[in-house]
Amino acid sequence: MVNSIVWFRNDLRITDNAVINYCLENKRKVLPVYIHYPSTSLGSASKWWLKHSLISLNKSLKGNLIVIEGNPNKTLLDLVNKNGIKEILWNERYSKNDVNQDNEIINLLKNNNVRCITFHSCLLKNPQNTLKKDATPFRVYTPFYKQQYQDMAYELFDYNTEEIDYVHCNNNEQNSKILDVAIKTEKWHEKLLDQWSPGEVGAQEKLKVFLSHGLKGYTEGRNRPDKQHTSMLSPHIRFGEISIREVAKSLENINTEDAEIFYKELVWREFSYHLLYHFPHLVDTNLQKKFDNFKWLDNQDHLKSWQKGMTGYPIIDAGMRQLYETGYMHNRVRMIVGSFLVKNLMIHWKYGQEWFWDTLVDADIASNSASWQWVAGTGADAAPYFRIFNPVTQSKKFDPNGDYIKKYVPELKNIPIKYIHLPSELDAKSLRSYGVELGNDYPKPIVDLSITRERALDAFKKLSK
Ligand SMILES: Cc1cc2nc3c(=O)[nH]c(=O)nc-3n(C[C@H](O)[C@H](O)[C@H](O)COP(=O)(O)OP(=O)(O)OC[C@H]3O[C@@H](n4cnc5c(N)ncnc54)[C@H](O)[C@@H]3O)c2cc1C
Structure with a gap:
């Protein structure tokens, strides 16, 4: 019987997985492996998710998953030599770095008489x-x-996961070491377990x-x-x-x-x-070249206020705080906070992309990069740059009773619905009667929406000439 490594990457499941299907159809003995490559950049929220997802995958695989930390080329070769492996199987990934890395490994293994078979299941x-x-x-x-x-x-693979035949390895000690030490999680991650259950179940x-x-x-x-x-x-x-x-x-x-x-x-x-x-440069370069000359602003205070959810615009602040507290933000609000960052604050989309990358549990190289370029108007099929979301209008339309705002910006919970979308419209005395002093309990708006809108449009016009 042929011993095969199943190399798990972005396919942390055993159901409807092309690689598992191949192993069952071809009676392979499976050595399931996940290689944690420290230099692969993963955001903190994703690391937390990955750790719990691997624990869950190991359960699905009846405790047979080997989690190894190291360079994939060397790690795979070591495993091949130790376990009499004849082939390595994986589902493909699609970023340029990943494709290059996979091609390198295919060549290396070919030279060592190991067959690589790849599938598309992601x-x-x-x-x-x-x-x-x-x-x-x-x-x-x-x-x-x-x-x-x-x-x-769509047709799904029809197989019985109970029939997977494993190459057994003693992996427990090593797995725990890597999951606890290498994939470090932070204290703030603990609250994420209340919201999410990573894994197949x-x-x-x-x-x-x-x-x-x-x-x-x-x-x-x-x-x-x-x-x-x-x-x-x-x-x-x-x-x-x-x-x-x-x-x-x-x-x-x-x-x-x-x-x-x-x-x-x-x-x-x-x-x-x-x-x-x-267009692999989507990750770090404007797809529309003319934006390479755009005069982005470098205001670190504004960036920090945006990241912390302290802009004085409740829908923006609710979204940014939802992100920080739960590792997730609603799609509509992602568009609103994105537009505010790149248009009203005129801060380069890459700062938004980076912050989302670090804080989202769903941080995904393709969706995050394409969506930021879409929001910024710099992408392939982008919302035009001159279409600028007004966060107050959006808030009234999509959070009409202010429930979302009150959930994540509780200091505004007593403000009447009419003003909750822009409390700075109220005078200081009325605000005080609702328990809010602007600049103390809740920030004053950090920018004026119409002035910054015009500023962005002017900058765009200069670019278009
Ligand atoms: C600035 C910005 C950054 C984003 N970054 C990411 C990211 O890093 N990872 C990510 O998965 N999504 C990203 N999105 C897309 C979208 O916001 C999320 O996929 C969606 O909010 C996830 O919630 P859901 O699963 O409840 O979505 P649902 O509405 O239930 O959609 C189902 C699934 O479809 C896919 N999907 C939905 N909308 C989009 C979209 N616009 N683009 C791509 N896929 C989509 C997702 O896989 C999602 O789980 C981003 C959007 C914006 C505007």
Whole structure:
């Protein structure tokens, strides 16, 4: 029987996994491995998630997962030599660094007579195959969706995970050392366990709850941060704890607009990966070159106020505090805080991208980079730069009763609904009667919205000439 390493990366599950399917179909003995490569940059919230996700994966694999810290090339070669390995199997990743690293490993292993077989299980479609008819990549979402995803049907792998045959290794001591020491988590992470259950079981539960409670009314409800209409699946999808095909297939017999709109959101993720794969510099360079000359401002005080949720604009502050407290922020609010940072504060999108990378449990190289470029107006299929969200108008529309604001900015809980979206409209005496002194209990607005809007538009006009 052939001994095969199953190298887990962004696919931390055993159900509907192309690699596991291959092992069962071809009667492989499986050595499941996760390599923690310290130089791979992961944000703090993601590290916390990863640690718990690996603990959960190890349970799914009946305690057979080996977690190793080190350089993947050397680690894999060592494992090959120690365990009589003939082949290494993995699901592909799509960033340039990952693709380069994988190619290097394939060559190295070939020279050592080890076969590498790779699969595509992290996306609905392999981005290599989602080109336009003229064989160039898409830059706009709608034609991408229509041509590539509209009429797709999904089949899941049909296998019994009880039949996985393992190459047994004594791994407990080593795993705990790496999970506790190498993947360090911070004190503030403890509160995340109240909100989330990383791993396959937690992911399945989230999908179940969403299908029974969130999906109906998703079309409108997904824009409301004060309601629970979205799936909260993003970190589970990010770490591959649930197969994206399984999520898509769960919609198959639901012929409603809500299901269609939700499916389109899944395709936004595909589109982000399409952009990342075909335009790898998406991560750190404006896709629209003209923005390379944009005069961004470097105001560290403004950046800190934004990060801490102390801008004086309640919807922005609620979003930034939700992020810090829960590792998550509602999509509508991500767009509002993003627009405020890059347009009203005129701070480069890379600072927003970095902060989200560190604090989001769903921080994803493709979705985070593509979304920041979209918000900034610098991306491929971007909201035009001159379309600037007014956070107060957005707040009135999408958090009409201020419930979301009150949850995350409790110092404003007694302010009447009419003023909760911009308490600075009230005079000092009225504010005091609601228990708020601006500048003391809650900040004064750090910038004027209309002045900064004009400033951003002027800067953009100069660029367009
Ligand atoms: C500035 C900014 C940064 C973002 N960074 C990330 C990120 O790092 N990781 C991430 O997963 N999403 C990111 N998003 C997209 C989106 O906000 C989240 O995917 C969504 O809020 C996750 O919540 P949910 O699972 O409840 O979403 P649902 O509405 O339930 O959507 C289902 C799934 O579809 C995918 N999805 C939904 N919307 C988008 C989108 N606009 N782009 C790509 N995929 C989408 C996600 O996998 C999500 O879990 C970002 C958006 C913005 C505006």
